[in-house]
Amino acid sequence: MNKCKGILRCLAGSNVLGLFLWDVHGNITEANDAFLNMVGYTREELLSGRLRSRDMTPEEYRRLDEKGLRDLAETGVCAPFEKEYVRKDGSRVPILFGAIMLEGSQHSGISFVLDLTNRDKVQKALSESEAQREAILEASFDCIITIDHEGKILEFNPAAENTFGYRRSEVIGEEMAERIIPPASRERHWAGIRHALATGEGKVLGRRIEITAMRADGSEFPAELKMTRLFLKGPPAFTGFIRDISERKWIEQERHRLSFQERIARTETEEARRHMAFLSEAGTLLASSLDYETTLAGIARLAVPYLADGCVIDILEENQTLRRLAVAAADPAKEALGRKLFHRDPSDLNGQHPIRRALQIGKSIFLPEITDEMLVSVAWDDEHLKIARSLGLKSAILAPLRVGERTLGAISFVLIDSGRRYRTADLELAENLARQAGAALQNARRCRGSWKEIRAHKRSKDRL
Structure with a gap:
């Protein structure tokens, strides 16, 4: 001012x-x-x-x-x-x-x-x-640079000196493209000049556009350009008004970054709230009865479709044999196929099967993408492989039902045709549910054992 x-x-x-x-x-x-x-x-x-x-x-x-x-x-x-x-x-x-x-x-x-x-x-x-x-x-706070029809600099104002790092005396008579246009953009710059000279028109003439400019030290920065043609005696000249918009671009990028982070935070907060509500409902179900077969079957149903398109629960009996307790799917036809897929004794699962591996190592098996090679490696026979392929398995999490150092079984979650794929956040939710289910299973078994002891003691007492 x-x-x-x-x-x-x-x-x-x-x-x-x-x-x-x-x-x-x-x-x-x-x-x-x-x-x-x-x-x-x-x-x-x-x-x-x-x-x-x-x-x-x-x-x-x-x-x-x-x-x-x-x-x-x-x-x-x-x-x-x-x-x-x-x-x-x-x-x-x-x-x-x-x-x-x-x-x-x-x-x-x-x-x-x-x-x-x-x-x-x-x-x-x-x-x-x-x-x-x-x-x-x-x-003027804007850079004002005038060039002749050969692209040589005729005018270079103080704002241009400050922005580009050249003294006016250094650049007068020099080709502008060699001084302030990055090498990768120079051919396009000359093509624009030739077109403007030939036709009197150009994509940049009279319009405000964004370009990449270059300082004396070779560093590049985003700039806004408005180019006008000067109609003088003899060959025409061009005046460009250039403004460094690095700060504006940074502000825009920062605004977008913060907006994206805010959306992510809102999404994560809402997802965490839904997960807590789901686990709370599961806890209520598991605490409703000591009949673990009924409650675990209910857990399989609860997991579909919130966490999975299909859910299978296998438990280890006291003699360490594996028994399939529940199969649930969002699609009844898929559930029927799933039951057919698992009609054989799950104890027949080979050592490469993800369920068997989860039981052996006591840790979850995370399969964000299921390939056909995986299906071939775990299939019992051709019929079993055919059924597995027809299910269209896409992604899976197999979490052990583990209490302390003891593994009581496994709960398997699969995605089929919902278009989803499992993420790390889903793995954490699946493991939390598996821990709740494992604790409920152990508690129910302990209570069942205590009742057996009480009844046996009562029968012995009655005989006496």
């Missing part, structure tokens, strides 16, 4: 260059004497609030004005162009018109008007205004 005030003070006393301030409604809110003399209005008429640049612009120049307004909105700068104003007395005055937005404002700006009636005066005024042009370049 201090720089803008300095520019205003510099321009206010000019007796050749007209200057006026305007607001978002297009009203001229302040003007120097040079401008008022140029258009023939008095300061009293200015203060009345009735002066508007648009009202003094002939219809044929309105499109140029609209383009200038778009440039101001997009880049904060309206490049100078020629037009006419209609004076108060109805006569016309040819002018050179330019404008910039005031720093920190989206709704007000300053316009510069040069009377082209006397070209000698114009040349003198242009010379006098060179320092003013330099002040505008100095005040």
